[in-house]
Amino acid sequence: MKFKKIIGAVVTGIMAFSLMACGSTSSSSGTASSKGKDDKTITIWAWDETFNVKAANEAKEIYLKDHPDVNINVVSMARPDVIQKLNTGLSSGTIEGLPNIVLIEDTNSAGYLQSYPDQFKDLSSKVDKNKFMDFKLSCMTEGNKLYGVPFDSGVAVLFYRTDLLEQAGYKKEDMNNITWEKYIEIGKAVKAKTGKYMLALDPSNLGIFDTMLQSAGSWYTKEDGKTVDIANNTALKDAISIYKQFVDSGIVKLVNGSEATRAAFQKGESISVPTGCWMSSTILKSEDQKGKWAIAPIPRMGANPKSVNASNNGGAGWYVLDKVGDSDLATDFLASTFGSSNELMNQLVPDINLVSTLKSASSSENYSKPVEFYGNQEIFKDFAEWSNKIPAVNYGSQSAKIRDIFQEGVQAIVVNNADVDETLKNIQTRAEVAIAQ
Structure with missing residues (x-):
């Protein structure tokens, strides 16, 4: 047979x-840079240069408009390398070389939060979880604390x-x-x-x-x-x-x-x-x-x-490593971009075909534009509508x-x-x- x-x-x-999701086979480019204690530098790890990495770089450009004194280093590497390097650093307790911000898949996030509860920063004071679709939240919340900023929908x-x-x-x-x-x-x-x-x-x-x-x-x-x-x-x-x-x-x-x-x-x-x-x-x-x-x-x-x-099938969120340094700056970056920016979400629709889990993104201009490839169907409007109907489940660790x-x-x-x-x-x-x- x-x-x-x-x-x-x-x-x-x-x-x-969801191995196909989010371009897990992208090649590695760039290296994590070390920084002095007083440097305003944020290092971000993500995979897939055409999707997640590109989104991080566009968020970087938006943030630098109002924060020109900040250095933002977006590091692209293969998804397995992100997982391996993050696991090695956290399990050994060695934070040197780890990023300020890292992208983690929703199905893996609970495992990290439970295994390393003191390593991830509580973002609740800066990011309003009520702004995001409910189905994305269970994997990145513990009690009333929010540890991640939801990113893409896998509707x-x-x-x-x-x-x-x-x-x-x-x-x-x-x-x-x-x-x-x-x-x-x-x-x-x-x-x-x-x-x-x-x-x-x-x-x-x-x-x-x-x-x-x-x-x-x-x-x-x-x-x-x-x-x-x-x-x-x-x-x-x-x-x-x-x-x-x-x-x-x-x-x-x-x-x-x-x-x-x-x-x-x-x-x-x-x-x-x-x-x-x-x-x-x-x-x-x-x-x-x-x-x-x-x-x-x-x-x-x-x-x-x-x-x-x-x-749902796939999806990830952005997390701040609390012990690496500049965690408040990293939190502000996420809160100002992926945590609230309709400008960024609207820009990412044509650039990477993003379906955002930020509720307000669905009212952005590009969500209502017909897509010729799909017979002029307004696919992003449909994606957003269906995302709101996804039953929430606890993926656990x-x-x-x-x-x-x-x-x-x-x-x-x-x-x-x-x-x-x-x-x-x-x-x-x-x-x-x-x-x-």
């Missing part, structure tokens, strides 16, 4: 949550080719607020009438599970973010059922890795991409497909009454461990038709042992 061959090739290299979106959909006998209206079950039905018609796949599926990437779970306000842990919730998780069982239908129905092109996933829809081999809004910048690169794409809300799980047509174990269970269920309940009980036990270590 093709699925077995592909998943066997990737299971030992399971991707971290889940159904990107699709309108021309190929029409060849299968469907219209744009047929894609709005649908269930995954309806999505599969349409996918069968698409495959039968056009020979195209509905989507490309990488078995090593659990993003589709994350999206389905959060649409029902559920996660791999309970609301406390600590207690493993696998064996009796109704939403998870519903997601597994849908995923198995994807594979069994023949509507998916099975691929290995993010590059193969992108290649499938760029070449027209698959006609839709259910993922985070950040994928738009990649879709836009296929200029020969201008006017042939549209977006719709992410499908919901029809068998689950809690599931809605809104979810153990998501990575639990998801790695769960990924193996998916293989057993989908490939070997293992009993779902027994497999999930086994995953529950293994996950509990793993996080207790």
